[in-house]
Amino acid sequence: MPKSSSKKAEKAVEELTYEEALAELEEIVTALEGEQNRLEEAIKLFERGQALAARCGVLLEAAELKVRQVAGDEIIPFEELSE
Amino acid sequence: MQPTLFSTQQWTVSRLTFYIRKLLEENEILQDVWVQGEISNLSRPASGHIYFTLKDASAALKCVMWKTSAARLGIALQDGMEVEVHGKIGIYEVSGQYQLYADQIRPVGEGALYQEFMRLKAMLEAEGLFAPERKRPIPMFPQTIGIVTSATGAALRDMLNTLRRRLPLVQVILAPSPVQGTEAPPALVKAIQSLNRQSPDVILLARGGGSIEDLWAFNDERVVRAVAASSAPVICGVGHETDFTLCDFAADVRAPTPTAAAELATQLTLLDLRAGLQNYKTRILSATLKLLAEQKTSLAALVSQLRYVSPDRRIQSERQRVDELARRAHAALLHRIQLQATHVNGMERRLAALNPLAVLGRGYAVVTRKDDGSVVARLAQAGNEMKVRVSDGEFEVKKSTSR
Known part of the structure; x- marks a missing residue:
């Protein structure tokens, strides 16, 4: 396994943003497909991968466009005009 | 009159x-x-x-x-x-x-505007502001999208709807600005600059359709320079398909409409992400199953190798050897016994031939003294009472006379 992902693995799946989760999932898929993993490691990777995929799915389903606006150098919420 | x-x-x-x-x-x-x-x-x-x-x-x-x-x-x-x-x-x-x-x-006419447009275009082009090598790629998966447009226009609504439909994961930062009139150019410049301080992945510069005069702010030299100087790549979607502004040339990507600008900013949609995720799920599963199958196969190979070198086999063959030896030992023994038996038989027969009593059948008898059992072979040895043994028994005799 590359060192980067074993370091990332310390972060709980529930805390990851979509981009982080997806990037790690991608890494795991590549690792599982490419490298010769020890079985125990492979199973760990698989479980982590499944959790990451589930996390991504949840985030995708829950996604809502966040709109804010700049005011000077501040970022403030943007109230859309309802029509 | x-x-x-x-x-x-x-x-x-x-x-x-x-x-x-x-x-x-x-x-x-x-x-x-x-x-x-x-x-x-x-x-x-x-x-x-x-x-x-x-x-x-x-x-x-x-x-x-x-x-x-x-x-x-x-x-x-x-x-x-x-x-x-x-x-x-x-x-x-x-x-x-x-x-x-x-x-x-x-x-006068569009001629005058067109001439001004061409003059500015030629000048900025000569400066290299529109050079193809200045164009930057739009990130495939932007996380923050900046929008410069009128806060109340239909263009904003169209873009937000498009973004919401295609990729609601993104965050939008709006830098509202008037998009026509004399106050528009400096406001647009300021909006582009303050958006850049928020480091969005891409900026959409947009305005809905209008007359050439309505769109003129997007031909303003200050605005065009601000687009060229933007650190975030800019997608320009001003007016309709047929409208070209100098901002279009300075932008990294020109979109025919505001909606198209929002689409170009979200090349990956929610659908694509879902499909990609499914693909990853499938691949991770099949990779793991394949790995497990490989492990099983190599385990099976090892087990059969192990069986081959198992002491069990040797024990069995040893056991067979022992049986074999036992069988041979037994046979040898039997042979020996038979040999002995034959030998004894022969001896018996030879013994029988040598039996001194054998002559008794022919009428001879053996006489022994009754007192000490010694054989009376000569007269001098005779006693008063003697036993006479014949072939099928014996009887006692008393000496009567001597001749």
């Missing part, structure tokens, strides 16, 4: 002027007219209103443009400029002067 001295109709100047004014104001053509001419006597007092005279070779027309319209003016007026002025004819009753109340002014 002589005018009558005592006319029935008496007109005051005011009434006549009012009458003329009504005539002018009731005329549809005069209330919605475009007039072409050259500007002269241009004056712009502190009130903010603009006064000038529009003239051609043989006539002149007084014009006034009120402050509110003047603020929306997209061009800088100067004496000698050929312009087209839109407005309505009215009367300034104080001086009895008819004049054009102007609400729009544009350089």
